[in-house]
Amino acid sequence: MTTSHSADVLQAQRTARLTRIRRVSRFMKWFVTCVLLLLVAVGLLLSALLVFPGPFEAMNEMMDLGEVERRLGDVPLVQRAGVSALVVISFGILVGICWQIRQLFEFLRQGDYFSPRTLFRFVGIGGWLIAFGLLDVLTDPLMTLLFTLDLPEGQRQLDLTIDGGELFFIVIGSLMIVFGWTLREAAEIADENRQFI
Amino acid sequence: MTTDFSVRQNPRLNRLCGLSCVMKWVSTLCAAIMVVVALGLALALIDPSLDFLATETAVYLDEQERPYADIPFVQRMGILCLMLVYFGILIAMAWNLRRLFSQFQELRFFELATLNRILLAGSCLIAFGVFDIVEDPISSVLATLDYPDGQRQVAVGLDGSELFFLVFGGLILVFGWIMREAAAIDEENRQFV
Numbered sequence: 001m002t003t004s005h006s007a008d009v010l011q012a013q014r015t016a017r018l019t020r021i022r023r024v025s026r027f028m029k030w031f032v033t034c035v036l037l038l039l040v041a042v043g044l045l046l047s048a049l050l051v052f053p054g055p056f057e058a059m060n061e062m063m064d065l066g067e068v069e070r071r072l073g074d075v076p077l078v079q080r081a082g083v084s085a086l087v088v089i090s091f092g093i094l095v096g097i098c099w100q101i102r103q104l105f106e107f108l109r110q111g112d113y114f115s116p117r118t119l120f121r122f123v124g125i126g127g128w129l130i131a132f133g134l135l136d137v138l139t140d141p142l143m144t145l146l147f148t149l150d151l152p153e154g155q156r157q158l159d160l161t162i163d164g165g166e167l168f169f170i171v172i173g174s175l176m177i178v179f180g181w182t183l184r185e186a187a188e189i190a191d192e193n194r195q196f197i
Numbered sequence: 198m199t200t201d202f203s204v205r206q207n208p209r210l211n212r213l214c215g216l217s218c219v220m221k222w223v224s225t226l227c228a229a230i231m232v233v234v235a236l237g238l239a240l241a242l243i244d245p246s247l248d249f250l251a252t253e254t255a256v257y258l259d260e261q262e263r264p265y266a267d268i269p270f271v272q273r274m275g276i277l278c279l280m281l282v283y284f285g286i287l288i289a290m291a292w293n294l295r296r297l298f299s300q301f302q303e304l305r306f307f308e309l310a311t312l313n314r315i316l317l318a319g320s321c322l323i324a325f326g327v328f329d330i331v332e333d334p335i336s337s338v339l340a341t342l343d344y345p346d347g348q349r350q351v352a353v354g355l356d357g358s359e360l361f362f363l364v365f366g367g368l369i370l371v372f373g374w375i376m377r378e379a380a381a382i383d384e385e386n387r388q389f390v
Contacts, residue, residue, distance in 0.1 A: 014386075017382055021379065024371060028368075108372075113375070113380075165356070178216065182216065185209055185213050186306035188209075189207065189209055
């Protein structure tokens with residue numbers, strides 16, 4: 001009698017736990033999806049604004065480029081399109097990170113806690129983070145160069161700076177890759193062992 | 198989830214062990230470097246004539262910087278406390294990573310102790326993000342407290358990396374929590390069987 005009672009209690013605890021996990025994972029999945037959609041919208045808007053500033057009434061927006069400022073409307077279309085492409089790539093990488101995180105929580109919601117495909121998401125997240133860190137280093141100099149390309153020689157600018165934030169992306173990205181790879185290997189070996197038994 | 202990882206001859210397991218060992222020592226090295234940097238800064242704050250030991254020798258304010266030597270002793274001690282908390286969090290994070298990888302090295306991947314480390318890592322990231330946000334205004338106030346009224350400064354700022362720490366810390370925290378719950382369920386099942 002007591003055994004079956006305690007079994008019931010255990011079963012109830014287990015169900016409560018699983019429900020809680022599923023609820024949190026679902027919330028996180030949709031939260032990340034919203035962030036993803038927001039990023040897509042902002043990215044598209046920003047790149048459209050750079051290529052066609054007219055309709056957005058942004059012709060007179062001043063671009064701050066280190067030491068000089070320039071009216072957006074004065075920059076030729078081709079160069080604006082180049083900057084716009086850079087913006088699209090940056091936002092694309094952020095969307096990639098969000099997608100990986102979304103998949104991670106989707107797999108967790110499905111109850112795939114210790115499976116290789118769930119844990120491999122961390123390798124994906126790490127890879128995208130490193131890409132973002134590297135691009136972040138290149139974005140500033142490339143943008144100033146693109147914005148000043150048509151100016152006479154001597155006024156063109158190229159400045160390269162690395163700050164802590166970019167390094168942190170790369171360090172945390174590498175950590176994620178090692179972490180994800182280790183756990184995935186562990187999960188795969190555990191799977192194989194189980195099949196063997 | 199405890200799994201039988203006793204087949205040590207498995208080359209994949211050996212590779213995991215090796216990698217975890219390397220990562221463990223890299224984290225240890227990072228922690229050690231941070232201890233050294235923190236000590237140098239602390240000495241420079243206590244006695245500004247030792248500022249050759251420190252990586253920074255001034256507090257950066259809005260448009261100017263104020264060298265440690267110009268700041269009165271009591272205010273410097275306040276900045277020292279702030280700095281100790283800052284490095285304390287960083288060192289805790291590195292040490293936590295060290296412990297995590299040392300668990301991996303012992304092939305204890307999905308145990309409660311390991312997953313608790315992940316939760317702790319997330320908490321450290323959040324703590325660091327929050328502290329990074331409040332540190333700037335507090336240190337600017339501390340550095341200019343002896344100025345006459347009107348010249349004191351409060352620098353408030355929020356940049357992308359601080360947000361990144363908060364968001365990423367939150368994600369890791371939730372992930373760690375989910376994995377820990379899952380491991381707890383697993384453990385209960387096994388005890389029951």
